[in-house]
Amino acid sequence: MQPSIPSADLPKPATSRGAARLIKFLIYSGAAVALLLTFFVARFFLWARCFDLRAFRVPSASMCPAICLNERVIAGMDAFNTRAPQSGEVILSERDEGNTKFVKRVIGVAGDTVAPGPSNTILVNNKPLSLPPPCGEKNAYAHLAAEGPPFEPVKVPKGSLFGIGDNLDSSYDSRHFGLVSLDKVKGKALLIYWSPNESRIGCKLN
Numbered sequence: 001m002q003p004s005i006p007s008a009d010l011p012k013p014a015t016s017r018g019a020a021r022l023i024k025f026l027i028y029s030g031a032a033v034a035l036l037l038t039f040f041v042a043r044f045f046l047w048a049r050c051f052d053l054r055a056f057r058v059p060s061a062s063m064c065p066a067i068c069l070n071e072r073v074i075a076g077m078d079a080f081n082t083r084a085p086q087s088g089e090v091i092l093s094e095r096d097e098g099n100t101k102f103v104k105r106v107i108g109v110a111g112d113t114v115a116p117g118p119s120n121t122i123l124v125n126n127k128p129l130s131l132p133p134p135c136g137e138k139n140a141y142a143h144l145a146a147e148g149p150p151f152e153p154v155k156v157p158k159g160s161l162f163g164i165g166d167n168l169d170s171s172y173d174s175r176h177f178g179l180v181s182l183d184k185v186k187g188k189a190l191l192i193y194w195s196p197n198e199s200r201i202g203c204k205l206n
Helices: 014-048
Strands: 053-057 072-076 090-093 102-108 113-116 122-124 160-164 185-194
Touching (some): 053 185, 102 113, 102 122
Antiparallel strands (some): 072 185, 102 160
């Protein structure tokens, strides 16, 4: 009879231990990335307060320097389901039965008076219009001509908005075609998600 030899655990190969550590690292890293993504997505939705999001390319420079030629924006199509747009917000609206969307900044809401001012300025409730500073590098407001397009002073009635393009000398807006009806407002431009100017990617529009 051969003597019994106590069994002993053989040491695991170093490669097996390394693979196990790598798998654990990948699992923990994936979980951390998922948590970060969840956090940032949640923060975005809390800021945007929109869930019906769509992407658009802006084919004109009428809103530059807020949104310049061929930049891509994310818009919340349900932003105004429960409220009306406010002054300063950038809206998407329609003017006909087609799918063409106009992107303009609201500068007058119900009760506001909008009128032409001296030296190509616009007066809102007798105060000069103030536009937000440009976002990103190498981006500035264009030098304005001495005179802007003539339009009649108007007190914005209920159910309407006065919208303009930030590029005042190159914008077809309420100074030309009149007020925007609330039922023509289709969404709110939120941020720029692509631009040939990388410093502008992520710029918020409101």
